[in-house]
Amino acid sequence: MTAVLELQNVTKRFGGLSAVKSVSMTLNAGEIVFIIGPNGAGKTTVFNLISGFFHPNEGAILFQGKNVTHMSPHRIARMGIGRTVQIVKPLAGLTVLENVMLGAFMHTRLRSHAEGEAAKILAFLQMGHLSKSPARGLPLAALKRLEIARARATKPKLILLDEVVSGLTTSEAMALADLVKRLPEWGISVVGGVEHVMQVVMKIADRVIVLDHGAKIAEGAPAEVVKLPEVIEAYLGPKYKELAP
Ligand SMILES: Nc1ncnc2c1ncn2[C@@H]1O[C@H](COP(=O)(O)OP(=O)(O)OP(=O)(O)O)[C@@H](O)[C@H]1O
Ligand SMILES: [Mg+2]
DSSP: OOOSEEEEEEEEEETTEEEEEEEEEEEOTTOEEEEEOSTTSSHHHHHHHHTTSSOOSEEEEEETTEEOTTOOHHHHHHHTEEEEOSSOOOOTTSBHHHHHHHHHTTTOOOHHHHHHHHHHHHHHTTOGGGTTSBSTTOOHHHHHHHHHHHHHHTOOSEEEEESTTTTSOHHHHHHHHHHHHTGGGGTOEEEEEESSOHHHHHHHOSEEEEEETTEEEEEEOHHHHTTOHHHIIIIIHHHHHHHOO
16 A cells, blocks of 8 residues: 655755754654654654645655655645644634634635535534634634644645644643544654653554654654653653653
């Protein structure tokens, strides 16, 4: 079976800095993979490369077997890759429902269609009661859900979630994680990125990839990866070692 996403030795340099160094990864249909790593490890850059905002200096990116390495963000979105951004920026003047409808308009010109689709998605994300609220002034937890709803409305096969739980309380993060875990029911695979919040990763990731200074230093099941000395050293820190069973 063709992988949903494949990165082959992808490198991205900004001047003299290699932000992503020869990273390879594969994502299968229905899988949830999280990229973890400290500040500046290259997580957001990987998302920018997959979604076409940057193009790699070396390597290739395949989506459903097609080479998308040099495609524009617009084309990549149309092919079925949705994303959320680290800094949430909804259109504040619109309601929650209207924000989600913007995503739905990628596939329909009919307002009634877009509205029906958006309402369904908001119900799934347990935010139907906020449909008519302005996006302006929503609490962060609701903004993060709105980001997922907007991405979902574009009917992606793959959603990229950058720091989707950062800034949330643990209980908000765990509630959101439960929803993310269900995205494969809609035929959506997920690549998430987080700096911390290991609880969420442990709960929902099928597989974890650890980046450090742009390079992949480990990959595997979450419970295995967090035990690796090189991961503890580079990322989790001695505090984690003390907490680990
Ligand atoms: N557009 C850019 N121009 C120059 N350097 C960049 C650019 N984007 C990222 N970088 C650099 O690339 C490296 C990786 O950054 P990136 O944002 O991908 O890390 P991250 O893992 O997402 O970090 P964080 O946990 O802070 O979100 C950093 O050293 C960063 O300063
Ligand atoms: Mg980042």
